[in-house]
Amino acid sequence: MFQKLIETRRYSFHKGFATWEEAVRAACQPLLADKTIEPEYPDAIIGKVKELGPYIVIAPNICIPHAQEGVGVNDTAICFMKTEEPVHFSDDPDYDAKLFFVLASADNTIHLENLCELSELLSDEEIVEKLLAAKSVEDLKELP
């Protein structure tokens, strides 16, 4: 999966962000640049989190920004972002994130395959440790 992210340039590394909204927008940037998504998609993600709370933080340090199918999405993809400093989604440190995987879906079958692979990878603590230690794309090259 990471090799494909490198090939398609769907990754970014940042120091940190003052707000989670800025972090979500930055995480979406590579997908905006290659027209996988339209500007309303990050807006939709941010709107949902404001409405419902930080449900996109699925595990310690891990967040999967996504919104409903069909809203400003042209293709099915995953896009990775890593921050050095944790991004705060609420006052509760349980909802801090450093690893962002933006999900966009235009095809449910491919999306499900992506999600299944992502969930398997992120269930492997060793891989999560490596991602948390990653500083540049060079470090991603050693991942599956």
Place this chain on the structure above:
Amino acid sequence: MLKVIAACGSGMGSSQIIKMKLEKVFKKLGIEASIYHTNVGDAKSQAANYDVVVCSESLIGTFTNASAKGITVIGLKNLLSEKEIEEKVTENIVNKQ
């Protein structure tokens, strides 16, 4: 057959991960279940037709009505942790049967 609803904000990310993880845990514990995944709005209106609702802990407030009607509502902190899911399923489902 246990009827389970997995819910998240949009119905296409976290709820599907919850469904995949629940399937593994149910298989391990020998629980027969059908799992439907959807967004919170839909889950809220359909909860009465299900035995169990599973969602992220941050969404649990949405299901206070369901919980008052006796539907088991399970909130997960770490959606990827089969250990947490297994513990909560054991505590809220297995031990109550």
